[in-house]
Amino acid sequence: MNEFLLIFRRDFKTNGIQPSPEQLQNMMKEWQNWMGSIAARNKLANSGNRLSDEGKVVKPGAIVTNGPYVEIKEAIGGYIIIKAESMDEAAEISKGCPILTIGGNVEVRTIVPMEL
Amino acid sequence: MWKSGLSFQWNFNLGEPSSDLIMQEKELLPHLFRTEYRKIISVLVRHFGFEQFAFAEDIASDTFLIAAETWGLKGLPENPVGWLYTVAKNKARDLVKRNAIFQHKVRVAVISDEKSDPETDIDLSEENIKDSQLQMMFAIADPILSMESQIALILRILCGFGIEEIADAFLTNKETIHKRLTRAKEKIRSAQIKIILPSSGEINQRVDAVLTSLYLLFNEGYYSSNHDSVLRKDFCLEAMRLTLLLIENEKTNKPSVDALFALMCFHSSRFDARVDDKGEIIRYEEQNVELWNEELILKGHYYLNKASRGKELSSYHIEAAIGYWHTIKDDSTEKWDNILQLYNQLLFIRYSPVTALNRTYALSKVKGKTVAIEEAEKLGLTNNHLYHVLLGYLFTGSENTKAVRHLKTALKLAKTDRERNLIRKDLKKVWEYGSMGV
Numbered sequence: 001m002n003e004f005l006l007i008f009r010r011d012f013k014t015n016g017i018q019p020s021p022e023q024l025q026n027m028m029k030e031w032q033n034w035m036g037s038i039a040a041r042n043k044l045a046n047s048g049n050r051l052s053d054e055g056k057v058v059k060p061g062a063i064v065t066n067g068p069y070v071e072i073k074e075a076i077g078g079y080i081i082i083k084a085e086s087m088d089e090a091a092e093i094s095k096g097c098p099i100l101t102i103g104g105n106v107e108v109r110t111i112v113p114m115e116l
Numbered sequence: 117m118w119k120s121g122l123s124f125q126w127n128f129n130l131g132e133p134s135s136d137l138i139m140q141e142k143e144l145l146p147h148l149f150r151t152e153y154r155k156i157i158s159v160l161v162r163h164f165g166f167e168q169f170a171f172a173e174d175i176a177s178d179t180f181l182i183a184a185e186t187w188g189l190k191g192l193p194e195n196p197v198g199w200l201y202t203v204a205k206n207k208a209r210d211l212v213k214r215n216a217i218f219q220h221k222v223r224v225a226v227i228s229d230e231k232s233d234p235e236t237d238i239d240l241s242e243e244n245i246k247d248s249q250l251q252m253m254f255a256i257a258d259p260i261l262s263m264e265s266q267i268a269l270i271l272r273i274l275c276g277f278g279i280e281e282i283a284d285a286f287l288t289n290k291e292t293i294h295k296r297l298t299r300a301k302e303k304i305r306s307a308q309i310k311i312i313l314p315s316s317g318e319i320n321q322r323v324d325a326v327l328t329s330l331y332l333l334f335n336e337g338y339y340s341s342n343h344d345s346v347l348r349k350d351f352c353l354e355a356m357r358l359t360l361l362l363i364e365n366e367k368t369n370k371p372s373v374d375a376l377f378a379l380m381c382f383h384s385s386r387f388d389a390r391v392d393d394k395g396e397i398i399r400y401e402e403q404n405v406e407l408w409n410e411e412l413i414l415k416g417h418y419y420l421n422k423a424s425r426g427k428e429l430s431s432y433h434i435e436a437a438i439g440y441w442h443t444i445k446d447d448s449t450e451k452w453d454n455i456l457q458l459y460n461q462l463l464f465i466r467y468s469p470v471t472a473l474n475r476t477y478a479l480s481k482v483k484g485k486t487v488a489i490e491e492a493e494k495l496g497l498t499n500n501h502l503y504h505v506l507l508g509y510l511f512t513g514s515e516n517t518k519a520v521r522h523l524k525t526a527l528k529l530a531k532t533d534r535e536r537n538l539i540r541k542d543l544k545k546v547w548e549y550g551s552m553g554v
Contacts (some may be wrong), residue, residue: 036460040472
């Protein structure tokens with residue numbers, strides 16, 4: 001069983017497509033149910049974190065810019081770590097992620113185990 | 117040897133049964149064995165140390181043997197409990213005097229003043245009994261002992277259960293339990309585990325270990341279906357009594373202890389509703405809610421509120437909240453949605469197959485059976501009979517052939533008659549559906 005990082009991205013910037021507070025509230029439950037479904041299979045390795053939309057980007061030459069997404073529209077909204085037999089299974093699990101219902105996407109990455 | 121009395125009353129104040137319940141002489145001694153043996157043992161072992169465990173057991177057993185003989189001939193003494201304590205103290209003193217090895221090993225170590233009378237040193241006051249039992253709990257919940265050994269020791273030393281009853285509870289024989297207990301006591305001796313309360317720095321972590329064993333003891337009584345309902349109640353009651361000991365001491369009274377107690381109250385409120393008069397289990401959705409015990413539900417509310425102080429959110433808090441929602445009689449979507457969210461939370465903290473199955477049941481109540489079937493089939497618990505019971509339930513009414521197939525697999529995998537009887541009832545339900553042409 002390998003571990004995979006699921007990174008959730010969505011457009012936080014474009015006006016008019018942002019979910020209402022009420023929609024966000026309802027989505028919370030869908031997130032819990034989706035993660036609960038992974039956990040019920042004993043495949044949730046780490047329930048991860050949600051990220052706020054504030055952020056800074058630090059670049060070489062002491063350049064600090066506001067916002068994590070100054071140049072691209074999409075930003076990371078959160079992540080979890082799951083256990084799966086294969087990348088295909090991890091991708092299959094990701095298909096149920098609620099972020100897909102509001103135009104976001106899930107990036108699935110294999111976590112390279114630490115060599116001891 | 118005395119078999120511990122199983123006539124223990126289901127007593128809601130969780131203290132000892134009141135005297136009018138034990139008027140009859142022949143019931144009194146087994147009852148006293150259950151309530152007093154464990155107290156005498158805890159006090160003696162704490163007094164003499166774990167290395168003299170067999171000694172303490174001899175003294176306690178002899179005390180009850182003498183009581184049986186004497187009371188049989190001369191009738192009951194005025195104060196039976198005081199009588200037992202006096203005999204135990206005298207026995208201890210006599211044995212200390214007689215046994216040279218004991219004298220050499222223990223008397224010198226424990227009693228610094230050779231002239232003092234050991235009788236005065238054995239303190240069977242209520243306070244010392246409570247302290248001894250509390251400290252014994254921490255000694256037993258030491259990480260060097262396996263969970264199985266811890267529970268066996270708790271049942272033997274702190275609850276006064278007989279070896280045979282413990283063997284029944286673990287679905288094994290007396291020899292196995294005897295060996296397990298002997299090995300565990302040997303380990304405690306060689307590791308020189310002290311019978312004391314841990315320091316305040318250590319206590320949080322150690323309370324967790326004690327709570328785990330009490331939680332498992334309660335579950336053994338509540339969920340395992342391999343012993344009769346009286347014994348099951350006793351296990352639960354004992355777990356609650358010991359949890360109350362932790363609540364009563366300010367050093368060990370943590371929010372998680374209150375949460376565990378609340379959870380025990382909520383669950384045990386259904387004790388009378390979940391077993392029929394033949395001792396067969398009645399599933400939650402088929403229980404007569406009038407039989408749910410209001411007093412215990414209210415007690416649960418009180419302790420769950422008390423558990424909410426501070427920031428700690430233990431798995432017992434979540435389980436107590438799940439227990440709370442199960443005491444709500446109205447079968448609403450709101451109820452099951454709350455239960456579903458709590459099971460999600462519980463799974464984030466700690467996976468267990470039973471939690472996964474219960475979560476999927478709650479999901480079926482919120483999102484319907486079709487969604488739940490899809491999720492259930494992903495659980496990967498095909499060797500678990502409860503997995504097939506759940507799928508049997510979910511398919512009943514829509515795909516009865518599949519329901520029957522799952523229930524028959526469950527029947528093969530089930531380990532006790534009581535479970536098999538319950539599954540046969542489920543099968544009957546599917547056939548009833550079938551004959552109605554549904």
